[in-house]
Structures are given as structure tokens and as C-alpha cells.
Amino acid sequence: MPTAAPGADAFDYVIVGAGAAGSVLAYRLSEDPAVTVCVLEAGPPDRNPWIHVPAGFIRTLFDPSCTWQFRTEPTENTGGRPIATTQGRVLGGSSSINGMIYNRGQPADLDAWAQRGNRGWGYADCLPYYRRSENRIGFGDARVRGRAADGIPVTDMDWLHPISEAFIAGCVGLGIPRNPDYNSGDQAGVGYFQRAILRGRRVSAARAFLKPAMARRNVVVRTSARASRILFEGRRAVGVRYLRARGGPEEEVRARREVIVSAGTVNTARLLQVSGVGPAWLLQRIGVPVVHELRGVGENFRDHYASRFVVRARPGVPTLNELSRGLRLGAEIARWALGRPSILATSPSHVHVFWKSFTGLDAPDLQCVFTPGSYAPGRTYVLDDYPGMTAGAWQHRPESAGWVRARSADVFEDPEIQPNYLSDPLDRRVHLAGMRLVRRLLSTPELAPYVERETMPGPEVQTDDELLDYARRNGTTTYHLIGTARMGPASDPTAVVDDRLRVHGMEGLRVADASIMPGMPSANTCATTLMIAEKAADFLRGREAAPAGEAA
Template identity: 55%
Template structure:
């Protein structure tokens, strides 16, 4: 029986950070269990490879939602990374911390130590800012490189002017004092070498930790059940080679840490006996801890896009196919920054308010000088085009994740419950209205031909909502399914130190623990959660 100080389940955005931080002092050993393969696929490391990654069944879990009532009964694909680096190895690389009020809200829910002032040091500790850096907010010495877009296109500058026409100011650093405004996104892309490369958490944190010899990584290893002695977690049973592979076990001298993501972590808790007792018994699982909040509170951003046909200007559409694409590949290989292979999917952003009376922006819109057939990312149109879309940052709708079998090959039931409230429905209509207004601004007029998607047949609020229901989809920001809260909260799963209520030696450290979704993309906050968790784990075990 192999033993390590810590067993980490999942080598994703959080698990890789934990492996690095828990071993950097040289005193502890860590075993990381990952169901996916090593991160050797070349498309992982090419920034624009995200269009291939999210469709790659070898690199994702391939989860599909239950039919969602709020979007006409459609089922939605919910990709989650399954490789070293997890979703940070397949995502759009946007680095977005959210707003101060997000974290202050977490603390106000009974989670001391999670206010914005509390979490800011953890954000700064992980980051190596490769652009303008306000020292009060940004880090420059961490493992995770964060840079501004290297790819430039005149349409991106026109987008800034379009936002200004609407009275939206230009804000250079939305991850510093204020989020509201227009400008370029920041990305986890490393520009320091010959070629631009994706900075996944595996590249930034895990692989340097592996080189110390204190981290053992098991890939193609499917976590099957957390092992307990009484109320204490002592290890993990996993299947090597696949969901029905060779049964194996690994023991933890100190703690088991679950970092499998917001869709997988609740499933593993449930099949390990942690959850609603009635649900567990229906699975044939004896309850270890009665925590009905496991799998509840699933939250995600639901996004919708508009696309416009252009003329007399070059877009990514023309550069992304045929001989032009061969040229782009050659430029990337030779180290040119002026190539679409080095860009993120959405170079530009605007954070804005749906109502001027609001205290902070509640909408996030993004822009790219490209368009996709029928609004599907990855399949470029054959004519010049541009796209703008977005989502409500703090949706009210909540769903759930439930294991339906202890067989690891059987997908859990996932119900994101999009557009379940009137406020969410009104907001998605407003998102599309603003996207159309931006794309129809005077700055684009010399090149504007017509709106292709949704088109002029969609005009009333009811028609816009029907369009959003038919063509919207996930922003890949699943969170909240093992939410943090005090023991007095009957739906809380972990306490403010991320320890599972009622148990010893078990923590959850990933986006599952978010009490409420943050105002933006979830990868940067997940990395922060792991940074803060590692600090707490070291302190608790030292005590």
C-alpha cells in the first residue's frame, strides 16, 4: 500500500497549484490522481488550439446536461478538462478575477477570511504579470504568466470606439481597482519564449513540482471512492487505465484533497457516501456524512452571441483556412506575434451595467474579429465577419449534479437550469441588444454589410429570448456544487477552511466551493482558491 502525505484527486486548475505549494518546502510528499492523459497533445500548448481542445473527447469528460426547461428542453454539452492542467489546458485562457464585491459577499455569508482584501494576496502570489502592473493589485513573481493580447487587428480598436459611442470608458486593467469599462482581455499566455504558448496550471505549477521528485502523478486513473476509517478520510480507491480498469488504492497520512471540478467533485462525494442520505441509499451507498448540499447550487454563465458580415477588411475568418492558415502556422513556428495561432478566442471585453442604478457591472460582453457558422465556436464562416456576445455575470438560476450510478463510466445527472428566473431571462435579452448596438456602431459602418446571426427577423424581446434559448450555451463556468458556508447553513458542504463538515482529513478545493458565482470567468478564482487552501492546509497541519 503506497502512502503519501497528501492525495490530490484531480490535476486541474486547483490540483496542480496544490501539488506545487504543498511540496515547495521540501517536507511533504503528494500523489496526484488524474483520469485524463498527460498534456502532450500539441493543441494544448498552441493558444488557438482551444478550438480543437474543447471538441477532443480524449481531453474532456464529454458531459451533457439533462434537458433544460428554461431553454426549450435542449440538452447542452458541458465540456470539462480531463488532462494534466484540467480545464486550464483546454479553455480560452482569459484571466479575470471578478469584482471586489464578489468576495466580500462570500465573507458576509459566514466565511471569514474570504473577503477581497483576504484573497488579494493569494491572487498576487500566483501571478507573473507580463504587462502594466499596479503593485497594489498585481503580482509579478508568481508561476502563472498573465499577459495582454499580442495579436492586433484594426477591428479591435474599432470595438473600443464603439463602446465609447455608448458612453463606456476605456479601462486598461479590469483586474485592478475597477472592472467596468472596455479594453483588451488578459490571458494566461506566455510570450517570453520564442513562441507564444498556453500557460496551463500543469505548465506553471505541476511540472516544476514533479521535477522535485516529491510529486507522483497517476494519469488515466479514475477516482472510484474516498476511503474512510470512521469519520476520517484515509485514502482513495481508483481504477488504473480506465473507469473499469485495475483497482488500486493509495493512502494519505495527512489529508485527501478533492479537486475534481464542479461537475465531478460532487459525484465522487456522493458515491463515497457524502450527500443526501436518501439519494445515497438509492445508489446503494451507505451514508458516511449527511450533507444534502452536495451537488446542489450548480451555477453557470449562459451566453449568447451575435455575428455580422463585413467587407473590405481582413478578419480571422480569411486567415484561418487554406494557404493563409499555413502561413499563420509558419509565423507561429518562427516566433511571430502577428499570428492567429497566438491569440485567445476573445481579444476584447466590455463590462457594463444593464441598469445605471446598479452599483457595479452585471454584464460581460466579449468581441472577436471572427465569426462562426451558425454561431458555433471553432467553425469559421467563409466570409469576413465579427462576433460579439456575453452573459449576465451573477445569474439567479441554480441547478444540480447527482450521481446516478457508482459505475464511473455512467455520467452523472447534470441540470444547469439556465434561464429559470425572470431576471435571468431579461438579462440575456439585454445582452443581445447591447451586442447588436456595439456591432452596429458608427466605427464599424464602412465595413458593415449585415447582421447574419440572429438576423433582422429577430427584433422583439420575445423573439430575442427565443433566439437565446435556441442558440445560447455554457460559458464553461460551472461552480457552487460543494459550497462553502458555516455549519449553521444546512446546504453548506465545506467550512471556511474548505474542510468537509462532519469529517476529518478531507477537503474540497476547486470551483465547487464557491458560495456564489463570481462576476466573470472562473479559472483565475479557482487558482486563487487553491493558493489560499494550500496556505491553510500547511498551517493546520503544522498546528
């Protein structure tokens, strides 16, 4: 039995991680005043002003004071490069540093989860939880979209650019319909992204859910508290130990009811492993006694891998590149300060295209993005010094799978992250089709008046081999990490949690974050992570799901 650390205290629930899922859980569980909740967050409070300015993601994404600066293992399919796969380490987690896109994906994503033996996870089952977590401000079918006053606000793009309009017109000219609401359950088409921005400010999960929870007397949030291991009595989780600094003394918090791990796809896997839950061979390698062998912990890792094309624009209509400098930037700052549409209050991607890599498919298998701006080669999110535009594509549901594995029991040492991008032949085929589609979208007659020439990869890159070589040398993550604590029935030897998110073979221990996703959604992952947390909160409270089509 673990010995209590000096100053140990106890709560009903201990939540590890104050990201999208942890913030929702803290808010929902603390609605019951008789319940006490402690949230451990490895990062600081979200006081950095750049977090709250939407365009500030350029400043925060690679700021180690509020991010995990993770990097993948170099592979042949990334041209021998490690890929920076930054995650949020601050109140709000990645919802405080991401691109703010709200994207649920396709109903078939969730129906496939249910078909794998996860009862209650079909689209009709999950829709009430999407609706509960959302406050849709704008057009949307009330049977599908949420208007919850305490949900995360989802707004429409209000800064529109003539080049974006021309791009959309070109897509329509190619037969891709304009879609007024890609979150309606019918994703196919082109249009502007919906995003978590309200009155010019980012609305992270911390701002929408955690801050209101922190105003309650039954919630305690501890920042700069890096979970070092889960404490067990037998196979029951009874608390968490955490560190304020490397080499510092361990502190401890006890959980009377349950420990909920919501630390994100990388850190959830690593914490389970260093706590003795995972593949026995790995635990032996890092010198951790086995509490319970679960082969799937850290496996089944997936991410979206994107390739982007850059076009130099003709002079005349200023792109983001010019608007972000000098007097023009000053004017945009003034517009933002006055609450008017401004480049400071836009998401990194402006236009979406959900479409098919090959004719005959039942539903889109590609996501394409477009922005009337471009970034300098080899310099992440540094805008070019000439007018530009960018479009990119990635495969919705990659088959390539990798892993996350702790290198040691030291949680200050980054784990091994191996996504195996493009290792599956199907992924290479779909990726190529996506690249060719992007090139078509950038070559329409409607966009032609704004196009000077393609600069990346350049018109000389044409064959499949040349395009794949470009993808390997220049492709990037989209920061959509999932799967390392995959949900599935106990009969599945690679599953980590059951369909109520309880860790197989354990008691008092659940996982609720993107790591439990059994398959990649055809979307950015934040909206579905919020849904998972809403559903987990009902499991913990012993509540039955609302009828399909009604708010939970």
C-alpha cells in the same frame, strides 16, 4: 474499516485532480521536502501538441481523449437541447483546454462571500493569493497585480485587428470608458483581454505549477487514474481508490494527513456522492451506504449562459475566418513559428466589455465579448466561410441554480447535470438587456464601415419574446461551472465545506476547486480557482495569510 488493496501505498496528501487547483496545491505543498504528495488525474499527460498552441483549443475542446464530454439535461429554457459542457480531463484540467482568459472579477464578489459567514474570504483577504498565483507581464498596479516568478504568466493581447479597434472605439463613443486593467479592482469598461499565453504558447496550470512540482522527489503524479471512491475510517478520510479502466481492478493510495478533492465542479460532487457523502435520498437511490449526510453536495450549481450575435463583415479587411485558410493561414503559422503576433497565439475572445444592464446600477452586471471572426451556425468553433465578427453577453451572477447528481456508483457513467439556465425571471431580464446591449455595440458609427449585415439572429428578431426564443434555441455555456460543494458555515444546511475548506462533519477531507464558490464571480473562473488553491495550501501548511495588499 476498509481493507487495503494490493499494492496500496501512502503519502501525506492525496490530491484528486490535476487541474488548476490540484496543480497549485501539488506545487505549494511539495515546497516542504519533508511532505509527500500524490496527485491522481483521470486523464492522460498533456502531450497533445494542440494543447500548447493557443488556437488549438478548437481541436481539443471536443476531443474525448483529453476532455470530459459532459452534457446538461435538456430543458424548455434551452429549447429542448442538451448543452455540451466540456471539462478538461488531462494534466492541467480545464486550464489545458480553455480560452486562457485571466479575469479576477469584482472585489464585491469576494466581499459577498465573507458576508455569508466565510471568514477570511473578503477581497482584502484574497488579494494576496491572487498576487501570489500571478506573474503579470505588462501594465498593472504593483499593489494589486502579482509579479511572482513562479506564478502563472498573464500577458496582454499582442495581435490587434482593425475591426477590434473600431469595436472598442464604438463602445467609447457610447460612453463606455476604455479600461487599461480590468483586473485592478475596477472592472467597468472596454479593452483587450489579458490571458495565460507566453511567447505564443498556452501556459496551463500544469505547465506553470505541476511540472515544476513533478521535478521534486516528493511528488508522484498518476495519470489515467479515475478516482472511484474516497476511503473512510469512521468519518475520517484515509485514502482514495481509483480505476485505470472500467471494470478493471481498483488500486488504492493512502493519505496520512488529508485527502484533497480538486476534481472540478462536476466530478467533485459526483466523487463525494459515490463515496457516501451527500443527500441521503440520492445515496440510497444509487445504492451507496451513507457515510455522512450533507444535503448540499451537488446542489447550488451555477454557470454563465451566453447568447452571441454574428455579423457578416464587408470584404476588404480579412477577419479570422479568411486568415485561418489557405496561404493566409500558412503566413500566420510562419509568424507564430518566428515568435511574432499571430492568430495561432490569440484567445477565442479578444475584447471585453464589462457594463450594466440598466442605468443606475452601482457596478457592471454583464460581461460582453467580441472577436473579429465568426462560427458557422450549429457547428461549434467551425469558422464561417465568409468574413464575420461575433459579440456575445452573459449575466455576471445568475440566480438560476441547478444540481449535479450521480446516476449510479459507476464513475464511468456521466452524472446528471441540470443547470436550470434562465429559470429565474431576473436572469431572463438581465440576459435580454445584455442582448440588446450587444446589438447596440455592433451598430455604432465607428464599426459601421466594417459591417455588412447581422446574420444571427437577424434583424427580424426584435421583441423580447423573439430574443428570448433565440437565446433558448442558440445560447451556450461558457464552461464556468461552480457551487456544488459550496462554502458556508455549519449553520447553513446547504453548505458543504467550512471557511477553511474542510468538509462539514468529516476529518482529513477538504475540497479546493471552483465547486466551493458560494456565489458566481463576475468573471471567468480560472483566476479565482487558482486563488482558492493558493489559500487552501496555506490552510494545509498551517500558515497565516499575509497582510492584505502584500504577496502571500
